[in-house]
Amino acid sequence: MNLTRWLRAVGGVAASLLGLLVLTFLIGRVMPLDPVLAIVGPDADRSTYEQVYRQLGLDQPLVVQFGRYLLGLAHGDLGRALLTGNPVTGDLLRVLPATIELATLAMLIGALLGVPLGVAAATHHGRWPDHAARVLGLLGHSTPVFWFGMMGLLVFYAWLGWAGGIGRIGLAFEGTVPTVTGLLLVDAALAGDAQAWRSALRHLLLPAAVLGLHSMAYLSRMTRTFMLAQLSQEYVTTARVKGLSERQVVWGHAFRNIRVQLLTIVALAYGGLLEGAVLTETVFGWPGFGSYLTGSLLLGDMNAVMGSVLVIGVLFVSLNLLADALYRVFDPRAAA
Amino acid sequence: MLPGLALGAWDTPTDQLLVGLSMNNLLSLDPAAATGLDAMAVACNLYDSLLELDAHEPTRLLPGLAQSWAVSQGGRRLGFQLHPGARFASGRPVLAEHAAWSLQRVLRMNLAPASVWKSYGFTAANIGTQVQATGPHTLQIDLPQPTDPTLVLMTLATSMSALVIDRDAVLAQAQRGDQGAAWLTTHAAGSGAFALQTWRPKELLILTQQADHWRGAARLRRVVMRHMTESQTLRLMLARGDLDVAGGLSAPDIRALAQRPELAVETVRRGNVYYVAVNARHPRFADERVRRAVLRHLIDFDGLAGSVLPFYGQLHQRPVPPGLPASLPSPGYHLDVAQARRLLAEAGLPDGFDTTIRVMAEAPFTGIATSLQATLAQAGIRARIQPGTGNQVYGAMRDRQFEIVVGRGGGGAESHPHSALRALVYNPDNRDSARLSNFQGWRTGHADATLNGLIDQALVEPDAARQLALYQQAQQRVDDAVGGMQPIAVVTDTQVMRRVVKGYVGHPSGATRLRDVYKVAQS
Numbered sequence: 025m026n027l028t029r030w031l032r033a034v035g036g037v038a039a040s041l042l043g044l045l046v047l048t049f050l051i052g053r054v055m056p057l058d059p060v061l062a063i064v065g066p067d068a069d070r071s072t073y074e075q076v077y078r079q080l081g082l083d084q085p086l087v088v089q090f091g092r093y094l095l096g097l098a099h100g101d102l103g104r105a106l107l108t109g110n111p112v113t114g115d116l117l118r119v120l121p122a123t124i125e126l127a128t129l130a131m132l133i134g135a136l137l138g139v140p141l142g143v144a145a146a147t148h149h150g151r152w153p154d155h156a157a158r159v160l161g162l163l164g165h166s167t168p169v170f171w172f173g174m175m176g177l178l179v180f181y182a183w184l185g186w187a188g189g190i191g192r193i194g195l196a197f198e199g200t201v202p203t204v205t206g207l208l209l210v211d212a213a214l215a216g217d218a219q220a221w222r223s224a225l226r227h228l229l230l231p232a233a234v235l236g237l238h239s240m241a242y243l244s245r246m247t248r249t250f251m252l253a254q255l256s257q258e259y260v261t262t263a264r265v266k267g268l269s270e271r272q273v274v275w276g277h278a279f280r281n282i283r284v285q286l287l288t289i290v291a292l293a294y295g296g297l298l299e300g301a302v303l304t305e306t307v308f309g310w311p312g313f314g315s316y317l318t319g320s321l322l323l324g325d326m327n328a329v330m331g332s333v334l335v336i337g338v339l340f341v342s343l344n345l346l347a348d349a350l351y352r353v354f355d356p357r358a359a360a
Numbered sequence: 361m362l363p364g365l366a367l368g369a370w371d372t373p374t375d376q377l378l379v380g381l382s383m384n385n386l387l388s389l390d391p392a393a394a395t396g397l398d399a400m401a402v403a404c405n406l407y408d409s410l411l412e413l414d415a416h417e418p419t420r421l422l423p424g425l426a427q428s429w430a431v432s433q434g435g436r437r438l439g440f441q442l443h444p445g446a447r448f449a450s451g452r453p454v455l456a457e458h459a460a461w462s463l464q465r466v467l468r469m470n471l472a473p474a475s476v477w478k479s480y481g482f483t484a485a486n487i488g489t490q491v492q493a494t495g496p497h498t499l500q501i502d503l504p505q506p507t508d509p510t511l512v513l514m515t516l517a518t519s520m521s522a523l524v525i526d527r528d529a530v531l532a533q534a535q536r537g538d539q540g541a542a543w544l545t546t547h548a549a550g551s552g553a554f555a556l557q558t559w560r561p562k563e564l565l566i567l568t569q570q571a572d573h574w575r576g577a578a579r580l581r582r583v584v585m586r587h588m589t590e591s592q593t594l595r596l597m598l599a600r601g602d603l604d605v606a607g608g609l610s611a612p613d614i615r616a617l618a619q620r621p622e623l624a625v626e627t628v629r630r631g632n633v634y635y636v637a638v639n640a641r642h643p644r645f646a647d648e649r650v651r652r653a654v655l656r657h658l659i660d661f662d663g664l665a666g667s668v669l670p671f672y673g674q675l676h677q678r679p680v681p682p683g684l685p686a687s688l689p690s691p692g693y694h695l696d697v698a699q700a701r702r703l704l705a706e707a708g709l710p711d712g713f714d715t716t717i718r719v720m721a722e723a724p725f726t727g728i729a730t731s732l733q734a735t736l737a738q739a740g741i742r743a744r745i746q747p748g749t750g751n752q753v754y755g756a757m758r759d760r761q762f763e764i765v766v767g768r769g770g771g772g773a774e775s776h777p778h779s780a781l782r783a784l785v786y787n788p789d790n791r792d793s794a795r796l797s798n799f800q801g802w803r804t805g806h807a808d809a810t811l812n813g814l815i816d817q818a819l820v821e822p823d824a825a826r827q828l829a830l831y832q833q834a835q836q837r838v839d840d841a842v843g844g845m846q847p848i849a850v851v852t853d854t855q856v857m858r859r860v861v862k863g864y865v866g867h868p869s870g871a872t873r874l875r876d877v878y879k880v881a882q883s
Binding site: 058196 | 373562564597600752758
């Protein structure tokens, strides 16, 4: 890619992120939520209210408020969160690893189950494996994730005792694993604490499976659609006429041609999991990014909301760029 | 899921108390900034106050950091003798100058906890002279205006703002003259039985035992509190034995858990009330007959007490909560649609009217609002329920932009009639421009000079019997002159805990101290 294309890409990304921030800022100002009241409480008197109103800079014109925010952003300062009293950057660095750990395992579960299921459905089009996959896909996609979560907790945690309960680790282990990466499984392994690691794994598997089931449904449906389109192509008929095995036809030819499309939807689904696992995080008491963003929104904590939205924007842009880069690996025409 | 992983399940350790609760209202631990009972429940274990209030007998003051105290100068001077052995977690001795500085800081920061002190006449300008250390262990507080010294002592025993801070530890962390406010939001510098090991807002809070605490070490090594908002998950964790104490459970879950022999249900009565409020400045409710119809005859008090309020509140129809000497029994208001219809007809509204009920979208508020909507409909009043967050509901109420609110409020933690009356029905200036939005009386737009006079008079009445009579007259006046506020029930807070937890006593003012709590091994 030449310099002009790079500059155009970077400019496009910067414009998108700025647009995102402007929109979020404006929405934040019209929301019927009062951040001052969140700080001072419903029974504060007038002088206290007005003092905090000024301290937050809310007495300034919107342009000035936004300008100050951008100025801080230019210096790497996302402001201080009302919710936690901490710098937003620090908060995001704390909550993101929790979500990354959950979403990554969920995505692995979703992709490793969903893609083969979609392929099986396509290759058995109109027969029982196809119907079963479609029913499973429909259930996974249309059943509310919080219902799955509650049922999962009831069966695997309360009744069978196989899964850990709420949170990222057993309560008695809280505060015992030194934070290095923020990924609890990694940190517990680094600390050499086998009991804590096992507790973290027990707590991770169920929410990841619930979230992964949702992704699996989506990925299997999309994979099936992509594969059906490929399997009806003439090159597939040719391959079969040439005497290739069904396995070679399906995986060696048809599947190779849907990898680029799959990459796109996997990247988008992963992005969606990173910012949209709110319900799963709520049901499982998972202190991740979705919970942080929701809590901030409900308080009208605009510094935290803007920082979170910015992160979501950067995540989606990064995943798109990654998918673009992988296109070139899988599709030589894109590299040309 | 691998079956082998289930082998890791165990009972909770006996030296740790594991608590699940909502931390939605816990935004700061700074005694000069934090508000609400949730903050107090944590902070009272990190800090000490000069006095404490007996959890079993909430009108009885107990020594805290002050081993003795005296009232002199006609009730205008309070003197305290501090315990000479008290030490902060930093190891520094707790001195009277720390106590004075802590109170001075509250007024200088002028955040919500300063309100109560401002009501006693303290200001940022006079606090330095009115509150002084007269010796290393002697503190003197001069009240700037006549008031009931007992009320001030109760504030010292129950308010976040009265917790004593390690001044030197805080000032070492101060930034740009903020008196350590940014640091104290998420850290602690107290002399309590526990130290703050970890606090991640809306996620996790860990307290660790202060082994050399001046009262003797707490019996628990750690207290781990996790932010959990889903009642169902709290229930599952309690049932599995992974939690020791859970708060914020829904009534159906509490009922179910109460059947389990290993669990106990503990209910503590708070000082505030659930209420229905109308905006007397709104044309619909300006007529006293309309207010009387809605607030006295169209609330199904008995139905609510039996269906919606169990575990959330106890029926009580007056602003002063039960348990105080001045408290009066409920006057016996009950659903009387026929009487309400007569009053509405007299007010020229025989066909009712349209209105809106603002309510927080959580239990028991929505249940109360739904019941109210149904009973209003019986009298022809068509009410639309507008659910929202606390911020939205109380924000509208503070701006007097509402018609009906189902809410919660009242006197802070002090077990004193003035506290409740002032918060709920007192309104010294009803003009919009007065913006007395901290008074529910002002929010509802109703002012009664007679009532205000009785409350003011009672506060400074030195004779206990006469004061009691004045407070009772004030409550009767609330009955006679229908304002904008009708208490329904006194708030109760219900927690479910494992029976292996011993010594846990929920405090009406939220100051539940964990220093004497311990656990026994499961039999």
